[in-house]
Amino acid sequence: IDLEVRAGEAVGILGRNGMGKTTLLAALMGLLPAQGEVRLRGRPLPRGAAARAQAGLALVPQGRQPIPGLSVEEELLLARQPGRWDLEGVYALFPRLKERRHAPSTVLSGGEQQMLALARALLRNPHLLLLDEPTEGLSPLLVHHLRGILRELSRQGESLLLAEQNAAFALGVVQRVYLLEKGKLVDCVEAERLRREPELLRSWMG
Structure with missing residues (x-):
């Protein structure tokens, strides 16, 4: 894995189920052990989720995870x-x-x-917002509403890294897309090109 999110940019990670999207975000957040280095604003991040949260990463987890009793x-x-x-x-x-x-x-x-x-x-x-499959389980109306919210956040300069299986949703939000296949990033394409050439996206996603 070798990827970059520039300040104020929205970047997508696309892949079918089981390709490693959730694992990748968990490793970036420090929730899973991983080799290599994660840099934020040019500085290597310490290991561990609490330290990375303090340094400026925030994860919107798959499954939402509300806190019982609050x-x-x-x-x-x-x-x-x-x-x-x-x-x-x-x-x-x-x-x-x-x-x-x-x-x-x-x-x-x-x-x-x-x-x-x-x-x-x-x-x-945070300096970087990680979003793991945010459309999972949502109705089409709510998916449309969420897309508008993420577009607005991007317009306001928030840096987003969005892992999604719903390619149409992701392409309505991000500027660049990485394709993840079996735990490896195999390509990086401008989102605008994928919107113009849907056959390329079909060849990726099946």
Whole structure:
């Protein structure tokens, strides 16, 4: 694996199920042991998820992982770090979370839990946001809504690394795409080219 996300860029990792997308993000986040080096803003990152979170990585995990026993707002307050994003900022981005702020996070719908997971990560004010299959289990309407949110975050200069099986969704968000196959990156293509040449994408994804 050898990849780069430039400041303010949205980059996609595409691959079929089982190709290693979740494993790659977990290794970058320090949740799995891995050889090699991860650099953020030119500096090597320490090992371990807590240290990497402190240094400026944030993961929106597959499955959302709400915290039992906490309300929506308690989860958000627990996640916040000083920076551009604050509680009112994520409530403006996700008005539904403000409506549900006193509800236990575990009773939210799948779409609401995805909003919560993304809001939690933003409140850490990271330098790089890692998103693992954010469309999994969402209705087409919610997928469309999420695409708009990620486009807006990219427009505002957030750096995103998006691992997805839903190629159409990813190509509506990112500027560049890496193809992951059996744990190896086999190509890197501008997203605009894949939008123009869908047959190339079909040859990749099947």
